[in-house]
Amino acid sequence: xNRRRALATLLAAAAASATGCKKQENAVAGGGGEMLTVxxxxxxxxxxxxxxxxxxxxxxxxxxxxxxxYEGPTEPDPARQNEIVEQWIQRGVDVxxxxxxxxxxxxxxxxxxxxxGIKVVTYDADTLPDARDFFCNQATPQGIAQALMEESAKAxxxxxxxxxxxxxxxxxxxxxxxxxxxxxxxxxFPEMKQxxxxxxDDLKDKAFAEATALVNANSNLKLIMAICSPAVPGSxxxxxxxGKTESVKVVGLGLPNENRRYVKEGVTPSVILWNVxxxxxxxxxxxxAVSKGSLKQGDTAFSAGRLGxxxxxxxxxxxxxxxxxxxxxxxxxxx
Amino acid sequence: xxxxxxxxxWRPETLLLAVFVAEFVIFAQTxxxxxxxxxxxxxxxxxxxxxxxALAMTPVILTGGIDLSVGSLLGLCAVCFGxxxxxxxxxxxxxxxxxLVIGALAGxxxxxxxxxxxxxxxxxxxxxxxxxxxxxxxxxxxVDNFTGFPASFLxxxxxxxxxxxxxxxxxxxxxxxxxWLLVHCTVFGRSYRAIGFSPEGARFAGLPVESRIASVYLLxxxxxxxxxxxxxxxxxxxxxxxxxxxxxxAVTAVVLGGTSIFGGVGTVQGTVLGxxxxxxxxxxxxxSDQPSELANILTGALLLFILAGGVAVEKxxxxxxxxxxxxxxxxxx
Amino acid sequence: MKGxxxxxxxxxxxxxxxxxxxAVSAPDFYQPRQLAAMLTETAPIxxxxxxxxxxxxxxxxxxxxxSQFAVCGVAAGLMAQQGTPMPVVAVxxxxxxxxxxxxxxxxxxxxxxxxxVVTLATMVTWREALRWWREGExxxxxxxxxxxxxxxxxxxxxxxLAIAVCIFLGLAVALRHLAGGRYIYAVGSDAxxxxxxxxxPRWITFGVFVLMGALAGLAALVSAVxxxxxxxxxxxxxxLRAIAAAVVGxxxxxxxxxxxxxxxxxxxxxxxxxxxxxxxxxxxxWERAIQGGIILTAVAADGxxxxxxxx
Numbered sequence: 021x022n023r024r025r026a027l028a029t030l031l032a033a034a035a036a037s038a039t040g041c042k043k044q045e046n047a048v049a050g051g052g053g054e055m056l057t058v059x060x061x062x063x064x065x066x067x068x069x070x071x072x073x074x075x076x077x078x079x080x081x082x083x084x085x086x087x088x089x090y091e092g093p094t095e096p097d098p099a100r101q102n103e104i105v106e107q108w109i110q111r112g113v114d115v116x117x118x119x120x121x122x123x124x125x126x127x128x129x130x131x132x133x134x135x136x137g138i139k140v141v142t143y144d145a146d147t148l149p150d151a152r153d154f155f156c157n158q159a160t161p162q163g164i165a166q167a168l169m170e171e172s173a174k175a176x177x178x179x180x181x182x183x184x185x186x187x188x189x190x191x192x193x194x195x196x197x198x199x200x201x202x203x204x205x206x207x208x209f210p211e212m213k214q215x216x217x218x219x220x221d222d223l224k225d226k227a228f229a230e231a232t233a234l235v236n237a238n239s240n241l242k243l244i245m246a247i248c249s250p251a252v253p254g255s256x257x258x259x260x261x262x263g264k265t266e267s268v269k270v271v272g273l274g275l276p277n278e279n280r281r282y283v284k285e286g287v288t289p290s291v292i293l294w295n296v297x298x299x300x301x302x303x304x305x306x307x308x309a310v311s312k313g314s315l316k317q318g319d320t321a322f323s324a325g326r327l328g329x330x331x332x333x334x335x336x337x338x339x340x341x342x343x344x345x346x347x348x349x350x351x352x353x354x355x
Numbered sequence: 356x357x358x359x360x361x362x363x364x365w366r367p368e369t370l371l372l373a374v375f376v377a378e379f380v381i382f383a384q385t386x387x388x389x390x391x392x393x394x395x396x397x398x399x400x401x402x403x404x405x406x407x408x409a410l411a412m413t414p415v416i417l418t419g420g421i422d423l424s425v426g427s428l429l430g431l432c433a434v435c436f437g438x439x440x441x442x443x444x445x446x447x448x449x450x451x452x453x454x455l456v457i458g459a460l461a462g463x464x465x466x467x468x469x470x471x472x473x474x475x476x477x478x479x480x481x482x483x484x485x486x487x488x489x490x491x492x493x494x495x496x497x498v499d500n501f502t503g504f505p506a507s508f509l510x511x512x513x514x515x516x517x518x519x520x521x522x523x524x525x526x527x528x529x530x531x532x533x534x535w536l537l538v539h540c541t542v543f544g545r546s547y548r549a550i551g552f553s554p555e556g557a558r559f560a561g562l563p564v565e566s567r568i569a570s571v572y573l574l575x576x577x578x579x580x581x582x583x584x585x586x587x588x589x590x591x592x593x594x595x596x597x598x599x600x601x602x603x604x605a606v607t608a609v610v611l612g613g614t615s616i617f618g619g620v621g622t623v624q625g626t627v628l629g630x631x632x633x634x635x636x637x638x639x640x641x642x643s644d645q646p647s648e649l650a651n652i653l654t655g656a657l658l659l660f661i662l663a664g665g666v667a668v669e670k671x672x673x674x675x676x677x678x679x680x681x682x683x684x685x686x687x688x
Numbered sequence: 689m690k691g692x693x694x695x696x697x698x699x700x701x702x703x704x705x706x707x708x709x710x711a712v713s714a715p716d717f718y719q720p721r722q723l724a725a726m727l728t729e730t731a732p733i734x735x736x737x738x739x740x741x742x743x744x745x746x747x748x749x750x751x752x753x754x755s756q757f758a759v760c761g762v763a764a765g766l767m768a769q770q771g772t773p774m775p776v777v778a779v780x781x782x783x784x785x786x787x788x789x790x791x792x793x794x795x796x797x798x799x800x801x802x803x804x805v806v807t808l809a810t811m812v813t814w815r816e817a818l819r820w821w822r823e824g825e826x827x828x829x830x831x832x833x834x835x836x837x838x839x840x841x842x843x844x845x846x847x848x849l850a851i852a853v854c855i856f857l858g859l860a861v862a863l864r865h866l867a868g869g870r871y872i873y874a875v876g877s878d879a880x881x882x883x884x885x886x887x888x889p890r891w892i893t894f895g896v897f898v899l900m901g902a903l904a905g906l907a908a909l910v911s912a913v914x915x916x917x918x919x920x921x922x923x924x925x926x927x928l929r930a931i932a933a934a935v936v937g938x939x940x941x942x943x944x945x946x947x948x949x950x951x952x953x954x955x956x957x958x959x960x961x962x963x964x965x966x967x968x969x970x971x972x973x974w975e976r977a978i979q980g981g982i983i984l985t986a987v988a989a990d991g992x993x994x995x996x997x998x999x
Binding site for chain 2: 749795799800801802804805806808810811815817819820928935941971973974975977978979980981988990991992994
């Protein structure tokens with residue numbers, strides 16, 4: 021009986037492993053082979069923002085003829101990000117391009133990668149400067165914060181109470197944006213008051229629930245500022261279903277496809293973002309250039325393929341200014 | 356002294372070992388740097404946390420119970436440790452000891468509800484699964500992430516002995532040996548299987564069933580605390596969501612290793628092998644540039660295959676035995 | 689006589705207390721839109737909890753319903769995207785749920801595998817397969833007939849609640865008065881005795897898993913039509929909510945005891961915590977701890993009562 025069970029299990033496991041490996045492409049030893057290997061780490065795999073980033077990254081990978089690895093946690097999880105980085109170090113890759121959920125948390129793993137000769141660039145959310153070679157920023161945090169406050173003020177006529185919905189209260193880049201939002205609020209729009217800051221764990225339905233609660237519990241609320249992409253359509257739907265589209269507006273950092281319907285209906289007067297695909301494209305271009313040595317410390321400009329010349333500020337490569345999507349231009353974009 | 360080869364070769368653990376070897380062979384072909392020494396140690400390092408939970412889960416399942424709260428307890432202990440160290444200023448060693456006590460108390464809560472009130476372990480630990488995680492979230496207000504631990508503590512999870520062996524591996528080995536001795540060599544531990552096989556029978560045989568059952572949940576709680584410390588040292592941060600989903604991975608490793616979820620049957624070495632099979636599967640697929648979703652799907656499929664295959668084969672051989680029996684049995688079971 | 693349903697009445701009493709406290713200290717909670725939103729959010733959970741109660745009554749458990757829920761929701765959305773009429777979409781959603789349930793049922797009833805391990809494996813497999821396939825992408829661009837079944841928000845919410853209430857009542861009545869319902873209790877109390885009495889426990893168990901799957905499919909549909917697009921991450925954690933509602937509502941995990949009215953009270957009680965915390969201005973992070981506390985209290989109360997009964 022044991023013998024038969026042994027055979028059955030052996031066959032089953034071998035079949036399971038074999039089917040899993042049927043799909044994989046030619047595995048080239050990273051670091052020494054012909055094709056450069058770039059490992060791309062999002063904050064979370066299922067987030068449409070990072071999926072759009074990856075599309076741009078794929079485009080650059082094809083153009084430059086390199087191998088792109090893509091792996092990430094299912095939800096924003098700094099510990100899992102560390103684990104993935106460490107496994108990539110083991111596997112052997114040429115460059116790691118990471119969007120860092122927690123600035124300090126991932127620094128140790130990235131430093132270890134650099135010690136092993138792997139180049140590191142970050143995008144969307146930076147880590148400590150000594151843990152990476154370059155940071156590809158979509159826009160400066162000040163620029164993002166100012167755009168958010170300006171659009172919010174425009175939506176409510178410069179005065180009123182507003183609430184911020186963020187992804188998680190420990191996400192480093194969002195904390196930085198919040199800091200600048202508070203500054204811009206105090207300096208330029210003193211009649212606007214922030215009354216709440218709620219996390220939505222990067223989940224649309226949690227953002228929906230939070231926004232519903234906020235809207236129902238605070239009758240003076242005029243605006244929801246949603247700074248993580250799933251929260252923008254989530255909040256808009258909540259405002260709509262609560263029947264408060266006249267009194268509450270939604271502004272945020274979101275993708276045009278997800279928000280098109282709300283922008284057109286007027287619930288969300290404007291959505292701010294940048295060309296997310298371009299960010300991914302830039303990141304891979306920079307990653308490859310750093311690996312090949314054509315992009316090094318002290319450079320002041322970088323030629324990023326079809327994006328042209330981009331300025332480098334210290335070790336930050338900035339994509340440009342934030343872009344405002346309104347109902348006049350949102351149809352031109354598809355991501 | 357004649358060695359009974361047949362008895363050694365055809366044990367259930369041997370077949371698991373064969374699966375382990377098969378995975379190795381396959382991934383050595385398809386994976387990048389899969390067989391390098393550093394990767395092998397890395398596999399060991401990444402499995403220690405789940406491994407500790409699985410080791411403690413084995414006696415629990417042997418007694419016919421289950422502990423679904425270990426993942427949440429890991430999170431709670433991690434957060435308590437962070438708070439004790441950062442907000443109360445305790446030195447890491449003292450904070451660690453307090454954390455172990457917290458783990459024991461939590462395990463004690465489970466034990467009390469299960470033995471005193473005779474409640475089913477599944478439901479009790481489902482309730483404590485929510486309670487512990489909720490306490491962790493409440494303590495950190497859902498927000499806090501404790502970081503910046505001293506290097507001496509982080510060595511536990513990130514350091515290497517002799518430059519090669521990850522620091523937590525000897526801890527896991529020590530725990531594995533200790534639990535193996537407990538379950539297989541002590542009278543105390545051997546009672547677990549008896550209790551799982553038939554609690555009433557064990558009681559009539561004079562075994563103190565309640566206190567033995569309580570002991571496994573206490574052990575589980577303490578082990579969750581140990582795993583929490585290693586986890587925090589490894590990732591360098593303590594957040595309320597630490598350990599999410601770990602309980603299911605631990606149960607998977609134990610069941611893969613041949614322990615019956617109904618209790619009474621199983622070995623510690625089976626759990627260690629089950630753990631190895633799982634860890635190698637996931638790492639091998641990663642090194643072969645396969646997405647993590649595939650690793651999880653294959654884990655689920657492997658679990659089903661092993662279970663279903665075992666039962667199907669047993670039924671086939673029973674069928675064959677019945678067909679070849681010359682006379683139908685007269686008495687009923 | 690009341691003593692037999694003491695459990696269910698006590699849960700209902702606690703629910704009543706909380707509702708009364710809210711009426712006094714936070715009357716805003718009772719705004720019609722707020723109530724409607726809360727009830728429509730609880731309706732799918734109630735359906736899942738009903739199905740789960742039947743599974744638990746048979747001494748089994750099903751932790752894969754969250755994943756079934758997610759897949760059925762996405763399938764319904766995709767069909768709607770292709771322009772399929774809503775009634776067909778509804779049928780497909782329910783049938784695909786039933787298919788998942790049948791798979792579980794085959795392994796548990798047919799091969800005699802432990803339900804916790806089987807449903808653990810299927811939970812992981814369906815969830816990860818969905819994640820791999822959709823990559824987190826929503827099912828978008830659905831026709832206007834999808835959200836709220838094409839009705840206005842008020843009518844749509846009313847329809848959802850009506851569906852949930854009808855199914856609930858149907859199940860409650862069937863469980864008590866139909867022979868099949870009695871068989872479920874019999875199998876859960878003592879499968880061997882049931883077999884000797886002429887009931888086939890394997891078919892009952894199989895049927896219960898199929899029913900659970902069908903309810904998961906229906907719940908997915910009821911949940912999905914609240915929004916203009918379908919989220920593949922929907923359903924995360926629903927299996928625990930369903931089990932919690934059943935357990936708090938008095939369904940015994942050892943099988944054979946419990947009824948759906950208690951489950952209704954349990955589901956409402958657990959659903960009310962989060963909004964109550966918001967309206968009372970309490971830190972919302974306590975929600976999960978409070979839920980865990982309620983579950984343990986309910987279960988402990990059961991155990992305490994059992995102690996007093998003669999063995």
